Amino acid sequence: MLFNSLEFLLFLPLAAFMFWLLPARYRLPWMLLASFFFYASFGVANLAYLGVVVIIALTAGRYLLTPDAPHRRAVFWAGVAAILGLLFILKYYASIADAVSWLPELGLTSPSGFSFYAFTAIGLLIDRYRAPPETPESRMHDVIFLAWFPKILAGPIERITPFAEELRRRPGINPAFLSLGFQLILWGLVKKLVIADNLAPFVDRTYAIPEYAVPMELVLASYFFAFQIYCDFSGYTDIARGASLLFGIKLSENFRRSYFAHSISEFWSRRWHVSLADWFRDYVYYPFSSGHGVVRMYLGLMLVFLASGIWHAGLGYGIGWGFLAWGALNGVYLWIERALSPTRRRLRKSLRGTVAGKVYTAVITVLIFHLVVISWVFFRAGNLGDAATVLGRIWRALPELPGLLGRYPFTAEHGFLVALILSLLVIEAVLEQKNLSRKLARAPRAWRWTALYAGLFALLLLGRWQSETFVYMQF
């Protein structure tokens, strides 16, 4: 039951409607039931995997609530190791067993969303270990925290404290939340079905055998993939947030118009998959680097991105060193950025408020976008050979590309895809200007409804409804 399937579009309003009808005391159990039903729709066996993680998290998490329990440290590490071990076995064991003949085949594969709820569970254990909560623990809250269906497949990776706070507010019917939820679902579906899924066939065709594609196609496919993955993942998140709001539960934003970032660190910490970046920052980077000097800081940055690369490997666009290279490249970007940060600060200060300052910001934004596009090549290609082919062929053709622009046989498909991307950028530019988006929110009903109908008809007329899976569901 993918978010872009007819089944989900029937399930969601039905589940929300039943939730509103139920007396308050039955609403949390209903949320749990709906979550189990949703997750079981991808395979009943998935519930067993989820069950194992829930049991580990609840058992260890309950023990960690007592600050002076005798074996807190051991129980904490045992819980984390058990979940990480399971994650490792499910994601990587089959590939390792393929390569190492004496290892037996276990026939286990990672169910959809496992990485996400495994990370959520580890976060729960760490938070409980560091600071047991003052409010009484609720098993029901913990299980919903792990299994809540809008976020189980691909996040956002929430934290227990704000999430439990949402649950304690006794979620109920709220027209403002419903309206916002509907808008988020609509915008998420437009991003996924209209933009990402229309870009996907061109990207897939071109990246299938990069040797056969001409350099112009490789350039276009690389740009298109950057927008495909952004719209796919941020679209998913918008739908998840919107679906959750129908039940009165807020989820974190996770994406904020990512390609308007002015630096790589801003891209990763405030604009792209923010909940994962926060997770790595709080649970990996800070413990490793904080207060340990400059060398540990640089090593910590690389550690975080290598870990992120490993986390992405295993599934998705194939198993290989490409994901590790993607992580390492982003680590190198951050090293360079950190090393240059005093110079950049001085330059920004001297240009502040001038036309040159605006030009500088625009140039930096475009540069950062291109650095990200280059890193996505390693991500999409799935193996280093293909990534090298793509980048090598583009690099060699670079001097001729401006000339090729006039000679390349652009088709209606290219025009359509570019128009979609430009529309996205215009809308995101409007949303980036907070004043403008606030004004739009207060605009007369006719304007707001026109925007909603435009979204609905974009979905109906331009969406690809062939139930393409979400890229990040596979990780």
Added chain:
Amino acid sequence: MPPTPRPARKLPFRTIAAFTGIFLVLYAAAFAIAERTIARGATDTAFQKLLAARGDRVDWVVLGASHALPLGFGDLPGRFQRDTGQSMMILAEIGAGPLYNRFVFEQALKDLQVKRLLYAVDSFAFGSAEWNEDRLSDRKLLRQMPLRLSTAGTLGDFVLQGYADPRGLTDYLSGFSKLNPVDRFPQEGWRGAADFDRSFRPSRHAVSARISYLYPDGAPDPATVAHYLGMLEALFDSAGAAGVEIAVVKLPVPENFRKALPGEAGFDRMLAERLASRGIPFHDLSAVIDDPTLYFDTDHLNRQGVDRLYTDHLLGLLAQE
């Protein structure tokens, strides 16, 4: 202190109803425009031909899959009319098995006065649901089907009998595939009539790719073939009940293609048994044109091929029937 519960409020039902009402009006307008646009650029699918010919008397209706389509690419029906005074309508569809053909034929019986039926069989179309049940909810075909109550009724019957996916019927009634084409930017595919004057250069690779496409699981399972032969018999029952005479034919394919067909002998045996038990004449013309230059691709006759087939075989056969 426990957090403050969010206040519950009433839903603005009138606003929701107004929003939904306007949406439905806009949707209906878009549907009507799409229906008219597709009808204007009609590409001669079976259902479009039937709508255009409502009330006509037709001497021969030709059903089958893509091998029968070239009969309609030139002016064979016109030539046949001039030669014999009999009319002919080609209602074959790409990749259509007996179930889809039965769907088309039910509509033909509603729209036309049909005298005779010529069914062109292809073994692949009896080997899988892909060419039968799946075709009834194929979005490309649904897009080309004009919205008609009688067609909706037939499709509804097929849904009730378990042959068609209810989503196909929903798609047809809501016009979704007309508003949202499934292949907005089709890549290279079968060009049909556009290649009718071409001659094919034999290619073992092309034949093998085509056979893999038509028979993805190899030779059709005899139980599946028997199941779809039952569907063909149901079609013949409908024809018989309407007083339509039936003839079955296997159309020509080049020798290298014919020899590559998996399990063809078994299929021929099963088909012959069923037809013999009903006394339906069967004409196997599959080997009458081996010259690959008379085909525009691996297995479809070109203009010269159709001309040869008509002059040497089809004219006599149809006139005799």
